[in-house]
Amino acid sequence: MDRKLQKLHLFVLITLLALALAALYIVWSGEGSLTLFYLMDNIPVYFHVDALARVFVTLTSIIWVLVGIYAFVYMEHEGKEGRFFGFYILVYLVLIALELAGNLVTLYFFYELMTLTSMPLVLHNGSREAIMAALKYLFYSMCGAYCALFGIYFLYKYCDTLTFRAGGTLNMTLVSGNEAILLIAVFMMLIGFGAKAGMFPLHSWLTAAHPISPAPASAVLSSIIVKGGVLAIIRSVYYIVGVDFIRGSWVQNAWIVLTLLTVFMGSMLAYREKVFKKRLAYSTVSQVSYILFGLSMLTPEAFVGSILHVVFHACIKSVLFLTAGSFIFHTGKTRVDEYAGIGKHMSLTLWCYTFASLALIGIPPMSGFISKWYLAQGALQSQTGVFRFLGPAVLLVSALLTAGYLLPVTMKGFLPGKDTVVEEKKERLDKMNAVLLILAAFTVLMGVWPNPLIKYIVEIMGGLF
Amino acid sequence: MAFVQNFPFISILLSLFAGPISSVLDKKWAKRLNLFVIVAIGIMSTAVLIFVLGSGQEYVYTMGHFPAPWGNEIRVGILEAAMALFFCVVMFLCVIGGVLERELEIEETKHNLYYIMVNLLLCSLLALIYTNDLFTAYVFVEINTISACGLIMIRQTGRTIEAATRYMIMSLLGSGLLLLGICFLYSLTGHLLMSNIKGQVALIQAAGAYQVPLLTAICLMSVGLAIKSALYPFHTWLPDAYGYSTLSSAAILSSLVSKGYIFLLVKIFYRVIGFDIIKESKVINVLFVFGIAGMIMGSVSAIRESDIQRMIAYSSVAQIGYIYMGFGLGTTAGIIASIYHILSHAATKSLLFIASSGITDASGKSNDFFDLTGSGYRNRLAGAAFTVGSLSMVGIPMFSGFISKLLFAQAALENRHKILIALLALAISTVLNTVYFLKTVIRIYTPEKREVVIDKGFQDVAIWEQSSKSIAMICLIALNLFLGLCSEPLVALIERGLEMFA
């Protein structure tokens, strides 16, 4: 490794750490707010630290730093590291700003910036396919953003303020008589922000963009950036519109249908997919819609489940994608059926993968079980008619499918069968699998001791319902 | 009786006798005499105009002091004098503008003939303007036709002869109808003097008798004059007649001859029948419809034309359409607009004809559209003049066309039923005018490749090379701008003139 690159790595590391620590310090040092400047007559670019932001910022910071370290090694074979890390840091800053946004317009502002700055990560390798995928990502996200903007325009009229307030800020006297158009506006917002979260019908960018980008980029895309969409939906539904307005309306039903459809479809497609990273991308589509399903239930339990799943899925999916990255880095193979016997010389990596998979499937006592438990409970407690039962059923089927598409890699990897001859080699601990280990450990530990997190989430919920 | 009051009569006589005298003079002197006559008549008309403006009322001049109904009367008001003056100015400019073409296109021996015709034409125009007698009017209509035919035919190519024949046939048809109309009126009223007829017609109308014959008479006269002034669809003779005759003929024919008939029609409306009756009759609706059809179809034909002279000729059809549309509106404002358009069209059309010959001079005498490419650079004055004429036709503010368009539009607003049709027709016709006139302007300012120019032997034409034409063009441009910028007193003049008419 030449000195220049080393210097770059050092610089990136220091910057990332410094930024992450600063961010963590800001969010954990208490509630606070900051008005930067006025974007419009009464709409400032306004940041505010609250409990929800804390969860997201912490999650983002940890994963970002860890994946960054992983990328030092991985990006060697991708090249153009300067550009990659430049945008990597930029996206991090934008994400923190997004998560700290104190009103809807600020959120929207950074939401768009997030799209624009993360696009170069997708097209990193410069192949035609990558550029097309990046453009697809860009346009789907923009489409989503503009759908959301449509809603924002309406909310601006019918809300007291666009500053987030638990329970919503709708001005009911203004709304009365205009419910129909406002519901359409809210639905557009859901579709729009849902695009980022890979919700049907604007999901197809995800399976194009995630696999083609470098593994660290896919990891953060899948684990953190899609959560940007989730956060935006939480903020707009729970903090601006208020749950009461959409509970029982057609919007809620349509939303549930879309999420369930996405959950099922994502799993099915993942099951059929042979390219490993694409399979993981489909898995993301499905899993993020678990979160959205929980949010759409509009009950406290389901909300807890959703936030839990946000955290868990972030850790799990980064492990999975980084595993895929390691496989590609070491073997250059991309298809699932080529990984037979890979456990013989990359055992550490594959073990991490296995634990993460089990967590995602939701085998107790792994973390995924907890979140799904809450989701199912929340669904059963909700007053959503047939979806009370249909929802959990779909989740269950999808969990089975998850097992079906994740575990074969483990099995084939460790037990290639007689025909495949694989050279056996002990895998040494390096930066890459160290990161994997840490993340896998998180998933396991959080599954075993979820209570502090759950308690904290219940705190967030105060006033939302 | 002031001496000035004799001037209208003198000017008619002067031009009438200048004709025969020209036949014994040589070419040069015939021309000088002709120009002198025009100038003299112009000066006399000015004097008359000033006199009438001063006295503030029209006067009747009885020839030979025989009282009506036996004598022949001349009636002079502001409008008549102004019209005579204007016709003299335009005719003067047309005649000097076409000097060079006449040298080239007319046989040496026929030149005096040409000036005879011009003199006679002027005489008949003046008579049409001044006369107060329907039958006299008819006589001079015929003289007008014949001299116009002569003007067309004087350039002896097969086409002009054919054109003249067509013109003759159509014109005679028109005068025949006019004559029939006059006969009807005569048998209805027993008079030929306009003012007397009007009194009788008013009585008939009041009694409610003879409605059909009266309507027929109006119809016959209107249609007859419409044919003669080339209202669509009776325009078929026009493009050939204007397109192939020599320059000064084309300019005079398009800007003056047809206008003489139209002026006569105005007189018939106001003096003979009475405008109130005209307003009531359905005839004006017919004129309105044909006027609008002319506005559109004339332009459409012009767009399809690739010969610049014929294109300008077709544009005349459209402009005549404007004038009849103004009549058709059936309001005084409409008539004022039409009369203003007579002025503006005369000034513009003669400018366009002279300018187009200027640019064809720089393109090897070819009228073909493609040869004109870049001619605006080869003959700068003609190019500029053509541009001014085109802009005026299109109705760009500052030029005369804009004012007449404005007047038409304002007049249209007074007629509840026709308002929209008239306005839309104006707009559409403006668009069509743009299409063919400005297309030509762009073409003459699109430079041609040097080698093509040399290859085809096109010559540059400097301003002083064709001094007569240049003077004519400059004067006509000035006239155009004058009409465009100082319209207010003119409109007031026309208004007062029309009041005197009625």
Added chain:
Amino acid sequence: MNSYIMVIAVLLPILGGVLIPFLPFGKRNIMAAYIEIIVLITSVLTFMLIFNRPADAFVLFRFTGQLSISFRLDATGSVFATILAFMWPLATLYSFEYMKHEGHEKIFFMFYTITFGVTLGIAMAEDIVTLYFFYEMLTLVTVPLVLHTLSREAVLATRTYLYYSIGGAAFAFIGMIFVLMYGNTSNFIPGGVMDLSKMGGNINLLLLVYVICFCGFSVKAAMCPFSDWLPQAGVAPTPVTALLHAVAVVKAGAFATLRITYFSFGTELLRGTWAQYLLMALVIFTIVYGCSRALKETHLKRRLAWSTVSNLSYILFGVLLMSPIGLAGALTHMLSHALMKICAFFCAGAVIYKTGRNYIHQLDGFGKKMPWVFGIYTVSAMALMGVPGLCGFVSKWYLAKGAVESLNPLGYIGLAAILVSALLTAIYMLTVTVRAFFPEKGFDFEKISDVEDPNWVMLLPLTIFVIAMFIIGLHPQIMVDAVAGVVASVF
């Protein structure tokens, strides 16, 4: 008082421009200095007028009793005048560099400078006749600019331009006549001047005439059935396409529609009528149509021209909302679109000037070689998309606010159309950026080794525009307060 300054501001560039071909300039630089000084003086005068608006009108000339050429600078006119006075000197500076390779400079600058005066005339027109007069003049003086290259395409484009523009004016003429005849006065009075009693209460006819007149003026603003001329006119030299066909001429059209809507016919009369809905439907269609055509286009300047078509209809949409916020949206978008689009066009022009390339697929990897130009291009692209923090967002915000508050289904559809068009804008603008900055793997930069950023003469105006975009985007209060004042004066 100082009302005569208006006449000077209008006539100085016209006369100064006319003189250009006749003055014996020894060197090119002297001519450039002469032109720049004239333009600057005019701009300074205009700004003086804007900040210290003369109270009374100045009648320059009277055609007839009713028809006169008279100037009065009101608040609304000041907005347009500000755009012009701000941009003209900078665009002229850019043109000095750009026109080096186009030739016929004297003629070009003659008409370019005259156009400044004529557009100022539109901004300062006191009544509809003056507006109409300068509107027609504008067509005529810009024709030689479109024709400039004298190529076959230029001739065809000029023809189309002429037919459309003069045709449009012919229809606008009808509206003018109505205002003259049935209005209390031909002057622009906030709230309109129409006197219904004069026309016997035939409101439908009046509305029809309004529609006709609006369509006529909107030809210059390239509303849908009349939009074809604008992309074709892209054959003109870039300073023309940038300043005239993205700012001055087309905004003159939009400004004229604004004038007749708010100052002649009056919103009271029009609001909630079929005329409003019909025109809104047309405008909404244009918003989407322009973008879709832009998407299809592979020629950079033409793509930007189609984008202009769509963006102009944003302005018209704001005008047609006929509410204070809608008007604010129209005016803010007028300002911000001027900045964004002139920037984008100047970038395209810089590429043409340095490399002669016109098509988007030829721009691979240019971002590396022309970082300034493409950086600025990207910023203007983002502004056009409406990314917050840049000026485009502010104006769209107001348009959207107006649309939401209109409580009118067409307003909602229009809002949706604006967002769809924003998406399409993202697509057609950013594909260029992506191409320029992220060429495909294995792109050979040797092929474009001669490509480089232009010199400061070109970059200075661009940079100033970008800074202005940021200032307005981050601190919109400057613009918003000014516009609020204008709107208050109208309603």
